[in-house]
Amino acid sequence: MMLKDLFGLVTGVLISSVITAQDSVNQKIKRYNKIGNLKVDTSFNSTYLKDFMVPYQEFADLHNCKIKVRNKNIKTTMAARPHFFSLLLGKKNRRYVILVNKKESFKGVHLKDVPSEARIGLFAHELMHIRDYESRKVTGVMERGLQYLSQKGKRQVEHYTDSLTIAAGFGQYLYHWANYVLHDSDASDDYKHYKSQIYMTPVRILTQIEESLLEQ
Numbered sequence: 001m002m003l004k005d006l007f008g009l010v011t012g013v014l015i016s017s018v019i020t021a022q023d024s025v026n027q028k029i030k031r032y033n034k035i036g037n038l039k040v041d042t043s044f045n046s047t048y049l050k051d052f053m054v055p056y057q058e059f060a061d062l063h064n065c066k067i068k069v070r071n072k073n074i075k076t077t078m079a080a081r082p083h084f085f086s087l088l089l090g091k092k093n094r095r096y097v098i099l100v101n102k103k104e105s106f107k108g109v110h111l112k113d114v115p116s117e118a119r120i121g122l123f124a125h126e127l128m129h130i131r132d133y134e135s136r137k138v139t140g141v142m143e144r145g146l147q148y149l150s151q152k153g154k155r156q157v158e159h160y161t162d163s164l165t166i167a168a169g170f171g172q173y174l175y176h177w178a179n180y181v182l183h184d185s186d187a188s189d190d191y192k193h194y195k196s197q198i199y200m201t202p203v204r205i206l207t208q209i210e211e212s213l214l215e216q
Contacts, residue, residue, distance in 0.1 A: 001088055010086050037063065037066050041070040041100075044071070048100075048111065049113065052123075056123070062130060062131060065130060068098070069098045069101065072101070072120075078100055078111070080099075082095070092213070109187050117172075118176040120173040120176075121176050121177030124173055125162065128153040162205065179202040182202065
């Protein structure tokens with residue numbers, strides 16, 4: 001092989017390696033879209049993001065929170081939780097994640113099937129979990145985690161979070177979400193029964209909305 005040919009081959013390999021490395025970096029950069037302190041998985045449907053921003057924009061107290069929205073195989077439609085180790089770094093350094101179920105075989109409610117108004121109610125509920133965590137010290141957040149070990153504890157947490165959602169002005173959206181899950185979705189009967197035991201029912205949500213209006 002001529003020296004010139006060898007030089008050309010080496011140069012080609014180096015250029016190819018640089019391009020591959022750059023593509024890898026670009027893929028990492030593009031994995032999340034950043035909106036202030038909010039990071040959203042790029043695979044999160046743009047329609048979902050539009051609906052998510054409806055409650056998020058209203059909850060100004062959460063704009064300073066570091067929140068990441070990403071897809072994962074979980075046992076419910078969505079779930080909000082703190083990064084455990086970030087709890088040890090002080091409130092200003094806390095990080096939260098909102099998980100979106102991507103499991104195709106999931107027998108509950110798939111986000112892609114949920115109407116817009118119902119999605120907004122679900123998103124508002126998940127953001128209220130973060131507001132609840134933000135109001136608590138580390139020990140309080142851990143107490144919340146312990147409550148999830150029993151059905152009674154889960155019910156208390158989720159009813160409280162539903163109450164926060166109603167108080168934040170998203171009661172009607174929450175109603176649409178609860179009504180869709182229990183009456184219009186293709187979720188399994190077992191899943192619907194579980195939801196009715198843990199979360200506020202549509203009737204309970206409407207009752208609490210009326211009660212809150214009377215108190216004003």
